[in-house]
Amino acid sequence: MSALNTDLYELTMAAGYFAAHKHHDVATFELSVRRLPATRNYLVAAGLQQAVEYLLNLRFTPEEIDYLRSLPHFRNAPTGFFEYLSKLRFTGDMFAVPEGSPIFPNEPIAIVRAPIIEAQLAETYLISTFAFQTSIASKAARCVHAAQGRTVVEFGSRRAHSPGAGILAGRAAYLAGCAGTSNAEAGMRYGIPVFGTAAHSWTMAFHDEEEAFLTLQRLLGESTVFLIDTYDTLDGARLAARLGKPLWGVRLDSGNLIKLSRQVRKILDDAGLHDAKIFATNDLDEYRLAEFAKEGAPLDAFGVGTQLATSADAPSLSAVYKLVELKRDGHIHYTAKYSLDKNTMPGAKQVYRYPDHDLLTLYTECNDETGDPGEPLLRPVVIQGGLLEPLPTLERSRAYAKQSIAALPKQLHDLESASLPYPVNISPKLLALSETRRQEFQLTRD
Amino acid sequence: MSALNTDLYELTMAAGYFAAHKHHDVATFELSVRRLPATRNYLVAAGLQQAVEYLLNLRFTPEEIDYLRSLPHFRNAPTGFFEYLSKLRFTGDMFAVPEGSPIFPNEPIAIVRAPIIEAQLAETYLISTFAFQTSIASKAARCVHAAQGRTVVEFGSRRAHSPGAGILAGRAAYLAGCAGTSNAEAGMRYGIPVFGTAAHSWTMAFHDEEEAFLTLQRLLGESTVFLIDTYDTLDGARLAARLGKPLWGVRLDSGNLIKLSRQVRKILDDAGLHDAKIFATNDLDEYRLAEFAKEGAPLDAFGVGTQLATSADAPSLSAVYKLVELKRDGHIHYTAKYSLDKNTMPGAKQVYRYPDHDLLTLYTECNDETGDPGEPLLRPVVIQGGLLEPLPTLERSRAYAKQSIAALPKQLHDLESASLPYPVNISPKLLALSETRRQEFQLTRD
Numbered sequence: 001m002s003a004l005n006t007d008l009y010e011l012t013m014a015a016g017y018f019a020a021h022k023h024h025d026v027a028t029f030e031l032s033v034r035r036l037p038a039t040r041n042y043l044v045a046a047g048l049q050q051a052v053e054y055l056l057n058l059r060f061t062p063e064e065i066d067y068l069r070s071l072p073h074f075r076n077a078p079t080g081f082f083e084y085l086s087k088l089r090f091t092g093d094m095f096a097v098p099e100g101s102p103i104f105p106n107e108p109i110a111i112v113r114a115p116i117i118e119a120q121l122a123e124t125y126l127i128s129t130f131a132f133q134t135s136i137a138s139k140a141a142r143c144v145h146a147a148q149g150r151t152v153v154e155f156g157s158r159r160a161h162s163p164g165a166g167i168l169a170g171r172a173a174y175l176a177g178c179a180g181t182s183n184a185e186a187g188m189r190y191g192i193p194v195f196g197t198a199a200h201s202w203t204m205a206f207h208d209e210e211e212a213f214l215t216l217q218r219l220l221g222e223s224t225v226f227l228i229d230t231y232d233t234l235d236g237a238r239l240a241a242r243l244g245k246p247l248w249g250v251r252l253d254s255g256n257l258i259k260l261s262r263q264v265r266k267i268l269d270d271a272g273l274h275d276a277k278i279f280a281t282n283d284l285d286e287y288r289l290a291e292f293a294k295e296g297a298p299l300d301a302f303g304v305g306t307q308l309a310t311s312a313d314a315p316s317l318s319a320v321y322k323l324v325e326l327k328r329d330g331h332i333h334y335t336a337k338y339s340l341d342k343n344t345m346p347g348a349k350q351v352y353r354y355p356d357h358d359l360l361t362l363y364t365e366c367n368d369e370t371g372d373p374g375e376p377l378l379r380p381v382v383i384q385g386g387l388l389e390p391l392p393t394l395e396r397s398r399a400y401a402k403q404s405i406a407a408l409p410k411q412l413h414d415l416e417s418a419s420l421p422y423p424v425n426i427s428p429k430l431l432a433l434s435e436t437r438r439q440e441f442q443l444t445r446d
Numbered sequence: 447m448s449a450l451n452t453d454l455y456e457l458t459m460a461a462g463y464f465a466a467h468k469h470h471d472v473a474t475f476e477l478s479v480r481r482l483p484a485t486r487n488y489l490v491a492a493g494l495q496q497a498v499e500y501l502l503n504l505r506f507t508p509e510e511i512d513y514l515r516s517l518p519h520f521r522n523a524p525t526g527f528f529e530y531l532s533k534l535r536f537t538g539d540m541f542a543v544p545e546g547s548p549i550f551p552n553e554p555i556a557i558v559r560a561p562i563i564e565a566q567l568a569e570t571y572l573i574s575t576f577a578f579q580t581s582i583a584s585k586a587a588r589c590v591h592a593a594q595g596r597t598v599v600e601f602g603s604r605r606a607h608s609p610g611a612g613i614l615a616g617r618a619a620y621l622a623g624c625a626g627t628s629n630a631e632a633g634m635r636y637g638i639p640v641f642g643t644a645a646h647s648w649t650m651a652f653h654d655e656e657e658a659f660l661t662l663q664r665l666l667g668e669s670t671v672f673l674i675d676t677y678d679t680l681d682g683a684r685l686a687a688r689l690g691k692p693l694w695g696v697r698l699d700s701g702n703l704i705k706l707s708r709q710v711r712k713i714l715d716d717a718g719l720h721d722a723k724i725f726a727t728n729d730l731d732e733y734r735l736a737e738f739a740k741e742g743a744p745l746d747a748f749g750v751g752t753q754l755a756t757s758a759d760a761p762s763l764s765a766v767y768k769l770v771e772l773k774r775d776g777h778i779h780y781t782a783k784y785s786l787d788k789n790t791m792p793g794a795k796q797v798y799r800y801p802d803h804d805l806l807t808l809y810t811e812c813n814d815e816t817g818d819p820g821e822p823l824l825r826p827v828v829i830q831g832g833l834l835e836p837l838p839t840l841e842r843s844r845a846y847a848k849q850s851i852a853a854l855p856k857q858l859h860d861l862e863s864a865s866l867p868y869p870v871n872i873s874p875k876l877l878a879l880s881e882t883r884r885q886e887f888q889l890t891r892d
Contacts, residue, residue: 020652123604158574162614182455187517188513
């Protein structure tokens, strides 16, 4: 969680802000997503815990300072800059939507307000932290929905983008409704239920399948899951049926899962093993899960790996971190960007949620929509460099996610693109500020 | 780099192998990729350094052992198992292709031979480590090729799948030919050149663009890059032209980059700034770079971010880790999997490279293709738990990658799918072993 884990330009800008005596200016940045991926109707915010850990521990080691000193970019760095960096801690505020909140484009997931160098430095790490877990949680919510109540377990550690990402993918997937993860470290670190029994190599390491199955059964008892497709799936199913209890069930990892699940179900039922479950894996995603449900395939639980742990159909989000306010000598300057295809709106914002729409307002604006104040999503989390109060437990965030996702308009749950996007309205005051700033900006350029 | 960062089933299998007194059996696993993604004609192997660091440091902490003890899965774990785990170190061998080697489906990237529990445990971490960096290096090689000699810098940390993945993406991209990375920690950790100057927030933090540009120029001198599109690209270019030297160049991050680059080039040239370069960013990938080259857009260097750091068009590889040999009481058993759509070939393998094809053989087979032994790709790296000799420096691996990629048949460099895949032939001895094992397997089942 090194402060050096950032884009170099955050550091050259830091040197420049220091040189320009701007390091006491207080900047407000908003972290949001520009657009929904084509295959998402909403996103599920995640990553706040890791963002908080980063901010509370932000510091440079002496070796990192020495490294920066050695770079040509800092040849003209101002006197005192490296000493400033070596003492740098995060002293600002972070507001954020709770983990598990459904969010929409241009709604802030987090707002960081701090002396400009601190806030700027955090950009790269915060975007990556929020965007990655948010993309996994959003994918997981789709899988859980498509499974229609059947169990979905995150199984993708080996395909995640580095072993560290695998742990975080397990966390984000659980937050959004998966029953657990295969990743043991995610289990220990975050208290997530862990799943797993045996691989094909287990079966291959024994003289025959029967010896492999019996050994596993002695070890796992009622948690036993026989992976039956190492050699021949139906032979494997018949062997499982013959060995019988104690048994949780069997796993299928290849072939036509709909057809095989029916055949295997019959073999198990014929042996009286009506309680034995069928667990499926093999490059599953929400579309496959929906197909299984539609076909009534007798599958009881799913391990979703690659597609979930990489959010393969939407492997990145257009997450940005934009300067919206700058406080200098007691004055607030509202800032925005007016380039061709990447405009931003000035001012720190709040999101008020209603049953069928959101309202984007200024943060300081008391929402006065007739009669109903709505629910403000952004809450203070870090104040003056300290955690305001303990973050909710992962279990609580998971319950909140479940409830908040369920409360979304029904059409957003479709796997296909919703015909109408969820309405995010903009308050008159925010619109007016945005327009005023644009006019001021035009005046300075005419 | 915790030993617990693995799929739970590796640990339940470990308990089972121990219970079955198989923990002295020596297993050989091969890590390979099943298929090329549709948009890759070859892969560039990467991740070996991190894999070695993992194996040399594999161990469980007492807290991790306590966690495992607390799980229901280990209720019946055999006596002595947790003590065994607490003392577990990697004592085996790893063979691997050098980082930067082009590789093809079913060719081992690495082979691990160790007591079965050690080798099995490493599966999840090793697949993730090799597959992630290999996918980034493979994407980077395409971008570098498409840029036709222009500079490509990895700029994607914020979109990588977690901050840790961003560091490794920078490493893999540099290995495969990028000129450097924006990630400062990757720069320090791996000695990679780092790039970066300023963001839009820099411009917005000053009273006007001119003050922002002048301050940057004072700091960065000849490394100065003006980001000219915060408000209006051509106005920004005119300002850059007026401020003039010292200047490396300008950066474009929005709009029609082909058209704008021509207009900006003219503005710079008219001001006599013929040496000033134009750097482009904005969701670039190899196809955009190829388009720029085809159109002759006057762009000199590129920051490639999201698409590169997530390998967005192929965000995962079908990387697997398959048991191919098992040595028990001095006997080698060759193992393979015969399930419907996921067959494997038994026996540890070697890859011999020729100018126009590869030959997959048994590892112990002295290749005797007429006249030319070819170049064996898999080399011993870790022997009996120790590093055989220092790994090549990243610079050396990068030079090797450049040379090896350049030596590939020309059609593999096309961005489109090669009409004929690169031939990977199988030696008669390997074919014979595979066939014998399949027949033996059928016999046991008839």
